[in-house]
Amino acid sequence: MIRIVLADDHPVVREGLRGMLSAEPDLEVVGEAASGPQAEALAAELRPDIVLMDLRMPGGDxxxxxGRITAAGLPCRVVVLTTYETDRDILRAVEAGAAGYLLKDLARGELAEAVRAAVRGETVLAPTVAGRLVDRLRAKPERPRLSDREVAVLRLVADGLTNAEVGRRLYVAESTVKTHLLRIFGKLGVDDRTAAVTTALREGLL
Incomplete structure (x- = not known):
């Protein structure tokens, strides 16, 4: 039996969801919350398999x-069920650890199957949401590329070496090190050594 907690601030919506889910022989609604904090408390207390979470509730986001349920390591997966599908909402939910993002206009059978899929460890997305995520990824700027020598320079800078020390280590003039750094700054869109190292680490270039 798949145990579910519903989190939505509208009682009518919760009643409708309960009716839809309870009609399935393998699904059971074990708790209802009207806010995010209430959902967190029920997730910790009841240890459900799934929390169906509305996005915008007056009692808590x-x-x-x-994010808090996911960070707590509770044995449940959170699936967002909402009427909102803006890029910002979708990205925030995915980054918070949501196992899925569904819209409230889906049919009963689709909702039930999505819950089952989420319990199996799959990511469940409404078709329009999946399309938005794909578009977002396609639009993402290509990661900057550094030459082998630029990477070598930046690694030594990250180790705390001065330009002169980097030059001695790589057997090049200090002016050459400065030239490499200027090129690195331009590729990474930064203005100083610290920002260059930080950005390169974040982008997985070092």
Missing amino acids: GVEST
């Missing part, structure tokens, strides 16, 4: 609660 669903995304923030999703």
Whole structure:
């Protein structure tokens, strides 16, 4: 039996969801919450398999609660169920650890199957949401590329060496090191050594 907690601030919505899910022989609604914090408390107390989480509730933000439930290591997966599908909402939910992002216009059978899929460890996304994520990834700027020598220079800078020390280590003039750094700054879109190292680490270039 798959145990579910519903989190939505509208009682009518919760009643409808309960009716849809309870009609399935393998699904059971074990708790209802009207806010994010209430959902967190029920997730900790009841240890359900799934929390169906609305995004915008006056008693507490669903995304923030999703993040806290995920960070707590509770044995449940959070699936967002909302009417909102803006890029910002979708990205915030995914970054918070949501196992899925569904819209409230889906049919009963689709909702039930999505819950089952989430319990199996799959990521469940409404088709329009999946499309938005794909578009977002396609639009993402290509990661900057550094030459082998630029990487070598930046690694030594990251170790705390001065330009002169980097030059001696690589057997090049200090002016050559400065030239490499200027090129690195331009590729990474930064203005100083610290920002260059930080950005390179974040981008997985070092």
